[in-house]
Amino acid sequence: MQKIAIASDHGGFELKEDIKLFLKEIGYEPVDFGTENSNSVDYPDFGAKVAETVARSEIPKGILICGTGIGMSIVVNRFPGVRGALCNDVYSARMSREHNDSNVLILGGRVVGKGLAREMVKTWITTKFEGGRHQKRLDKIKELEAKIRKGEI
Ligand code: RB5
Numbered sequence: 001m002q003k004i005a006i007a008s009d010h011g012g013f014e015l016k017e018d019i020k021l022f023l024k025e026i027g028y029e030p031v032d033f034g035t036e037n038s039n040s041v042d043y044p045d046f047g048a049k050v051a052e053t054v055a056r057s058e059i060p061k062g063i064l065i066c067g068t069g070i071g072m073s074i075v076v077n078r079f080p081g082v083r084g085a086l087c088n089d090v091y092s093a094r095m096s097r098e099h100n101d102s103n104v105l106i107l108g109g110r111v112v113g114k115g116l117a118r119e120m121v122k123t124w125i126t127t128k129f130e131g132g133r134h135q136k137r138l139d140k141i142k143e144l145e146a147k148i149r150k151g152e153i
Helices: 010-025 043-055 070-076 090-098 114-126 133-149
Strands: 002-008 028-032 062-066 084-086 104-108
Touching (some): 002 010, 002 043
């Protein structure tokens, strides 16, 4: 069964629990990095756990949820090789795979309902990267990451 890393802060906890059930229903194995309840926590702590796991290719894809998804999005996109896509609609979730090869889906637990979130997860998880001209653009992102690492920008 394909593993999917998943985590949230308190703002995304309820939706995370539902998405875990859904992932199992559609044949995936969620690997939960927390949080474990609705008590207030800091989203960078949980975003970093999933981002690190994906950056190291320990688990190829992850899902992160906070209140709006914005905080998680800011955190994960600092990690080299992580392409986090904050999505509020199914079209964006699909395009983030086809064009951006996103490897982390980010949702706002206070923005989207469970039904829409499930649709986005299913679409995102089953959609393939198109490659071709889009690969060239991802290569440019990699080049930028290298420059930043070397202190050139
Ligand atoms: C927590 O209240 C909230 O700020 C957090 O879940 C998230 O929305 C941050 O971007």
